[in-house]
Amino acid sequence: MVNIGIIGVGTVGASVVKILQKNRDIITARAGKEIRIVKGVVRDLAKHRDIDIPLTTDPYEVTDDPNIDIVVELMGGVEEAYKIVRRALENKKAVVTANKALLAYHRYDLKELAKDLPFEFEASVAGGIPIIKALREGLSANHIEAIRGIMNGTCNYILTKMANEGASFDEVLAEAQRLGYAEADPTFDIEGFDAAHKLLILASIAYGIDAKPEDILIEGITKIDKLDFEFAEEFGYAIKLLTIAKKRGNEVELRVHPTLIQKSEMIAKVDGVMNGVSVIGDAVGETMYYGPGAGGDATASAVISNIIDIARGGKCSPMLGFKKPLESGMHLAPKESITSKYYLRLVVDDRPGILAKIASIFGEEAISIESMLQKPAKEGLANLLLSTHTTQEAAIQKALSALQTQEFLKQAPVMIRIET
């Protein structure tokens, strides 16, 4: 018998309770033990819930209960959750969490505190897809050359709809909110922060990198326009919010941004609210993992898989993948040193000489243009859609600054990185 307490019985917590009951037979057969829920912690005892477990409002009733073996943290948030998880570890409980924000900030101090206690977090990245296990255990023989993930279902839903229906960002966001695929305040998703939290967790496992969200390049999808999809279509690209990790020697680029990527790539085929993570290892080559990145039952599937692993009695992996850091420790690459191809959309006056001026600004930064489309805009304006050959982030940023001082530019330029 393994006894668990669940802190936070919202959508995911209720699914954990329900699936543990419904699939009791197969879970017991696989774990070799029965898994019993001792107690759940909620904010409001009066609220109606369709579950039948003892409830309390005090999380410390769970962290301090000598009968509880595993504390399952599903409350979300950072600092309060951090306090509670620390207390559980201090009391020598195993911990299972789905809390990506907690891990984005505190994974290394929690690892330090957990030592050999099981501390699992499969549900924190890409919901029901067992990507943590794949990366940490399945691909452990590999130097990870790159990770490219679609790890935010809200953004992927919006971008897929914009691509397929030629709809505007605002229209699709409103629809996503009606359907429950986007929050009333969607900032955290559409500005890329949610995806960034997940990327940081994967980057620890792949590279042992202790970066925080504020250390890495994060851009959201709010500036993408129908016109960008027209360019993408013309040149065979999809537009996706990608989380990217790329190894260059001892440095790793970590970044989250809208990306143009060839439609023929498997990751470009991940549509709608689904998630996908492509991992390139130096031995295995490319493997990809696809599935639902959110939803109560899918997330609960990952949470329970961690509970079963712990019940099975093994502890196959160090929490963040490494027993001790590599001596040739990897570093985060500075944002300015990123190299990429770039797509730019410029709204300019439609008159002679403008192209020459733009070309000269690019020329000064040694940026060479690969392809260009001109589309008419209203009232004497033109849309210039162009892509560059590979160049450095620092160069493109300087060129963008220079462009912004030009009187012929009628709107802030839009830039999307191209993944090759």
Place this chain on the structure above:
Amino acid sequence: MVNIGIIGVGTVGASVVKILQKNRDIITARAGKEIRIVKGVVRDLAKHRDIDIPLTTDPYEVTDDPNIDIVVELMGGVEEAYKIVRRALENKKAVVTANKALLAYHRYDLKELAKDLPFEFEASVAGGIPIIKALREGLSANHIEAIRGIMNGTCNYILTKMANEGASFDEVLAEAQRLGYAEADPTFDIEGFDAAHKLLILASIAYGIDAKPEDILIEGITKIDKLDFEFAEEFGYAIKLLTIAKKRGNEVELRVHPTLIQKSEMIAKVDGVMNGVSVIGDAVGETMYYGPGAGGDATASAVISNIIDIARGGKCSPMLGFKKPLESGMHLAPKESITSKYYLRLVVDDRPGILAKIASIFGEEAISIESMLQKPAKEGLANLLLSTHTTQEAAIQKALSALQTQEFLKQAPVMIRIET
């Protein structure tokens, strides 16, 4: 320090040696221990190899060496490998194998013998894709409703080429043999046996079913014709050799056969020599795993991940997923009870009254037709391409038998199941 011996140093074995050396830094950091190769076993000591480890021709020098902790079996074949692996287990060695044929026949007796000794076999299914780990550990909270796999790269390469280039089976097979994607004797791959071995391993983990290759429906891809791809194209299907497991109550259908599947499904997008496995769980929904199913380095990636897991000192999972069988044990469904939609290609005399006769034969088995295409054939013949609504395998087999006695049928009918 963990000491291993490798029995069979061919393509995969040599990759294991090479990657353990090349990635020593990261592998040691992840395993927490150095992994040392004590000895390799080969058939022919005189053959030149690009590896620098002590070699012998006697496998028992490895199985009986008190300094060796893990025996890595990469020799292939069934009965000789079985003897050697048994000996390793009797000597209390952990075992890692990539040998699917061995497991297709002997996984339950080896499980019995292994007891609590680590016995891992990630590389036996879908090469570098960590599908065993995903299914056994990542999805352990789920009743598995279905598995649909593309697990033979040779077949997938041939079918993808036939689809894209309108080439014939024989032409593409010859090309695959030139490129090294098909063996000189390709029977084992193109007749579906290789994929069937892998399916049986997954079926044990998902359902605890102890079936052998001869117990399940296995059909190869040799009868597929260009015309079948024309029908597929017309109705939005891809043709893939799928390994299918489907749960129906306490019964499980296990089958390997060419399959028409809607192009919009993720598994239908797996092209060329790549593998993919889609798993549907009752909690998580569909997840899919994609990557290289063969090749020395990709397969070695999986082998080494198992070695690292064992070195890490944990034993997270029982060998075949269950600590003890379910009391509501699952059974293999009889072949005749399979239900599916079916596609048929009939070469018939091109004269009035034939369609009525065919319709009456189907009518007698209560099979209803969903769609039909007629294509001209040479010399007064016609190709009838038709698909049925869902019906039972037994009914379609009776109808096929009845058709074969008709004088208007000019060639054995071709039947392909349709996956919905």
